[in-house]
Amino acid sequence: MPAPANPYLVLGAAIFLPASGHVMLGVPVRGLQFLFFMVILGWVTTKLAPADAGFIGRHAGGFLIYALSILDAYRIARIRHAIWVHKAHPGSDSVEGDAPSNI
Structure with missing residues (x-):
């Protein structure tokens, strides 16, 4: 099984460019859903904000x-x-000398 993407690299990509973290993870549709709702709620808050x-207040959504x-x-x-x-x-999370788990 190949190593997955480094979580910190995904975090950096997601911060830098919205939805790019999801694309790196192989779930681009989920990233597009987030982008869609970013635009929609950003637009809604521009209409509702004073x-x-x-x-940031106008685009809070x-x-x-x-x-x-x-x-x-x-x-x-x-x-x-x-x-x-x-x-x-x-088995790396068990300590040597632990009692068996089936007792």
């Missing part, structure tokens, strides 16, 4: 989904990496 709100997409891509990468480590080194 006129004196700043740029889009920034919320952007932050969630970063966390989602990193979470998927961490889980895949942990599974890969566990499969590559079975």
Whole structure:
């Protein structure tokens, strides 16, 4: 089984360019869904925000989904990496001399 993408590399890509972390993980449709909702909620908040709100305030919905997409891509990468480590080194989480688990 080949090594999965480094979770920190996925995190950096997701921060730098929205949905690129999901593309690196092989789930581009999920990344496109996040992009779609970023645009839609960013547009909705521009219509609902007060006129004196700043740029981030006017696009708060889009920034919320952007932050969630970063966390989602990193979470998927961490889980895949942990599974890969566990499969590559079975039994490494047990300490020598532990009692058998079937007692």
